[in-house]
Amino acid sequence: MMPYYGDVGLMQHAVRSILAQTDPNWRLTVVDDSREKGVPEWFAALGDDRVRYRRNEHNLGVTENFRKCVDLAELGHMVMMGCDDVLLPNYIATIRAVLRAHPDAGMVQPGVQVIDGAGLPAKTLVDQTKRRIYAPKVEGVRRLGGERLAISVLRGNWLYFPSVCWRTEAIQAINFRRDLHVIQDLALVLDLLQAGEQLVVSDVVCFQYRRHAVSESSLQAFDGRRFVEERGFFLDVADRMERHGWHEAAKVARKHFSSRLHALTMLPMMVRSRNWDGARMLARHTYGTGRHVG
Structure with missing residues (x-):
């Protein structure tokens, strides 16, 4: 397909x-x-x-x-x-x-x-x-x-x-x-x-x-919705894993370390492209601990 x-x-x-x-x-x-x-x-x-x-x-x-x-x-x-x-x-x-x-x-x-x-x-x-x-x-x-x-x-x-x-x-x-x-x-x-x-x-x-290169225009247009979706997804998965009895998987989902690391690697490029809203969104996703990203 x-x-x-x-x-x-x-x-x-x-x-x-x-x-x-x-x-x-x-x-x-x-x-x-x-x-x-x-x-x-x-x-x-x-x-x-x-x-x-x-x-x-x-x-x-x-x-x-x-x-x-x-x-x-x-x-x-x-x-x-x-x-x-x-x-x-x-x-x-x-x-x-x-x-x-x-x-x-x-x-x-x-x-x-x-x-x-x-x-x-x-x-x-x-x-x-x-x-x-x-x-x-x-x-x-x-x-x-x-x-x-x-x-x-x-x-x-x-x-x-x-x-x-x-x-x-x-x-x-x-x-x-x-x-x-x-x-x-x-x-x-x-x-x-x-x-x-x-x-x-x-x-x-x-x-x-x-794997296509990330363009400057796409960085400038970045608004962080990807990471908002990812954060909500991982927290939901953590709850589902707990109910399924997969407690270690639930812990990993709550940390979603690779998603945070991805956001962190994008921060320097976002700063260079002067997308300050996107940079703030990435910083909140990287370092945030709450259940919601504002």
Whole structure:
């Protein structure tokens, strides 16, 4: 499944990477939430009956388009691929090999290479932190689940959501929360873990995740709503974890250290861009202890 909006060229490159898979046993459904000219015609010209294209009659927005993609999935396993990401030729073959050995897995996280906007390998602070601090060490294949995995992703979400393969029945039973806009992926993973699903991690690199540079204009427009949502989410998760009997996970959620650290790393850039409201919001999120951010 590919929810689409944005750069046409990057989307076409993503689709071509699917067409180039060594294992031909896949089907692609693109749900277009944009109005870019020529896109329907481009898909029609592909002439591959494994590719289905749908354009929404009205703009749904990110979360609703994600939910629509989940609802439209028909096969036993699905991937919610980013429209600017890239499958390496061995992606389908790698996932299918993992699923043969772990057919009941709710989620499969393969190895990921991070690339920049130009498609070149990239090393960012975010991704280095994910790998060196938060992600578990995996050689070959490793199965994870329960409170231990919940604690791990709450400390720092080291998963690459667009690369994950999901058991369709499991994800359709929960789907994405409508009240979230920037942290839907972590919420979904935690809901699945509480429902008893498990994650299988493979160290075989078969996916390229595109990490775009933060522009000066986006920093100037930053208003902190992301961190307001994150703070409320983590505090809500802490309560839910307590009720579920996962007390250590609840403690980690209340601290939400990685979210605070993310805000702290953004502070110098916000000051340089002279976005003082954004800087104050980041400071409150980083150092605040109350249940609300004012």
